[in-house]
Amino acid sequence: MVDARSDDADVIVVGAGPAGSSAAYHCASAGLEVLLLEKAEFPRDKVCGDGLTPRAVKELAAMGVSLREEDGWIRNRGLRVVGGGHRLELPWPELSSYPSYGLARSRMSLDHMLASHARAAGAKLLERTNVTGPLLDERTGRVVGVTARPVGSDGKRAGDDVTYRAPVVIAADGVSARLATGLGLEKRMDRPMGVAVRTYFRTPRHDDPWMESQLELWDGAPGSSNLMPGYGWIFSLGDGTANVGLGSVSSTAAATKVDYKDLFRKWMANAPAEWEFTPENQIGEVRGAALPMGFNRGPLYGRGLMLAGDSAGMISPFNGEGIAYGLQAGRFAADSVVQAAARGSAAGRERALAAYQTRMKDDLGGYYTLGRVFVKLIEHPQVMHVCTRYGLPRPLLMKFVLKLLSDCYEPRGGDMVDRTISALARLAPAA
Template sequence: MTSPRPTPTTSRATDVLVVGAGPAGSAAAAWAARAGLDVVLADAATFPRDKTCGDGLTPRAIGELQRLGLEDWLRSHTVNQGLRAHGFGQTLLLPWPGGSLPDWGSAVARTELDDHLRTVALDSGATGIDGARAVGVRREGERVAAVDFRGADGATFEIACRWLVVADGVRSPLGKLLGREWHRDTVYAVAGRSYVDSDMSDDPWISSHLELRDEQGELVSGYGWIFPLGNGSVNLGAGTLATSKRPTDVAIKPLMQTYADTIGKDFGLSGELRMPTSALLPMGGAVSNVAGPNWALIGDAAACVNPLNGEGIDYGLETGRFVAEHIASGTGLGEAWRHTLVEHYGESFSIARRLAGMATQPKVVSALGPVGMRSDWLMTLALRWMGNLVDDADRDRAARVWRWAGARSMASDARPPFS
């Protein structure tokens, strides 16, 4: 294993500078290093570190982790075969559809997952720098020549780069310095997660509750989840959807406790909720200025989060690989990178955030929820669409309908994804 590089006291230069060592940044660093480039992977935190997340790994994420050579490592953790959907008096078992993607999923706490992915990047040849916060950029025209950092001791230093990959999360402070703007007119989420002991820690199904109610018993426009971790505990979380026109005033941590109290007996929950945290999630490519001539935003920084289920790890891993391929091939970034994001995610994000926007209205949820939950076929279709389990290789009717709807949705967007 390559040891992390301590915070430097002098400036240095590299081919590729990746800021942010979550799944997106670590994937980008690993693939760029494997392509023979000199790579520095910098993060403000010291690893291992925690991250607010549901910890779930969908088949799409599994596919990317397999590409990185991590299948055996994944299978040493919990393996799940699909989704158990609850709501409106119904419970449905919905297996992962398979097709061009793996037919299994997993869940790994982000404290472990991110640390392991960072290690993979370092073992691939990247140099890691801990405790280094990006605080400024030096430009040469429209290009980024270097990024200024501040170490844990307060000392500042500079890293010059030919290419800059910005993977610093949903708030993306470095992205903001480069002009990133988040548009809240489309749907976003407020989500929280916690850990709790459970008799169903080895359950082969992840669970989602589509009928989420607050302390007063009122229906909330959101969802709750239980993701078994195989270590005696589960990840329990809840999220609610909102837009600038319909902002949410739900307190997430009390909502998680109400959710836990409601389902506790069914899932064998015991003890208090541990490590409760919450986060605000831009979704569906609802950001502009995602790239410049030699820099690009990826993963959460580019709002690559599924508007229908809050999933972002798969997109982070994918965009990390895509951006490394751009750089290694000499394709360039700038408009070419924005085009890549639109090509891969534009249509699905557009229709997904349109549907999720409807779900911000509890009356719509209460009217359509019972109808959907009465049909295994509809919910299986919804699982595939909601989980973005339609791959570029899929050509079946469900895939064609999803692409058709996405293309028409995007054509009518006032602000299409990534614009």
């Protein structure tokens, strides 16, 4: 379908994380010529909790990804929450819209698998290709490709700059959002921003069938020391290790002065001995990353450029998950690109491409707005303490909280909890 005289592909996808690989897979599966550009070389690491909710599992199933345990996955039954003197195990709900289990897998392995899956579908993957900016049409200002620089294994320049051209570019280039900022699309300071740090430990808890969330972090024995900001997680990977980390969220993108690595050290110093979260069992350093949330950059489409995943702030304000929404955005973006390629006029193609933003905002805009309200309530440790102490013992309330925080509810129909969340999401403005 590519015009060999001008374009290198029907669509260029920048970044081979979950959003980019999803977009590349779905476009290639529909018969488009896809160029997938990744600045690193696989396998490569990414700071993440490595846990996937049922919403993410649904997207993986739609891509035809094998989800068997022998292929590197560990399934989990639900979420274990610990806080306020309580310990509660909440199974994933039984729904028609989503499977009733989650998954975990290290991002080093997950991203490599997804990129390979996109390549097997027909996408052309170029690793060690650092995209430096958008390529613009001089007359219209439309994005018609990208400029890129080949890099070596050390991350340094390994050749002359090159250009790649395509009618549409999907920017799935992560928090840096280099393509978006190259067009002057700055992040919104009034949207939530999270920070997370994590590392890996060899631990007897490696096969725990529950994703665990520690809603209170103390710098000593609980109740006799200071309550620290944020929440912790322990996600077992089934291979002898667990991903252990902590994160916090602010209702605005203003920088904080909190030393999160120091918080992590204090938390680990008081972890139960039987978990074996000790320095000698730690694998790799403690690494951190920013978590842009709630559609903090836009528009999601304009002038030939689509934003997907972290580049558009698609991380949930409720739980810090980005993989599910990156996979979904890739699928939605690909659908718009495929439809645009079938249109017979420029105006028709633009309408098809613009439908991507409408679809994403219709599906997630109200939910993310609710998330911003949620963040304003729980960003203070003492508020979280009161909520966990008095909220966890109430089963109906916790059923509501689990479905709301995991974004796993029936969008139409379902029980009273599903209908309540759906109504709230519809009523909230999708700003």
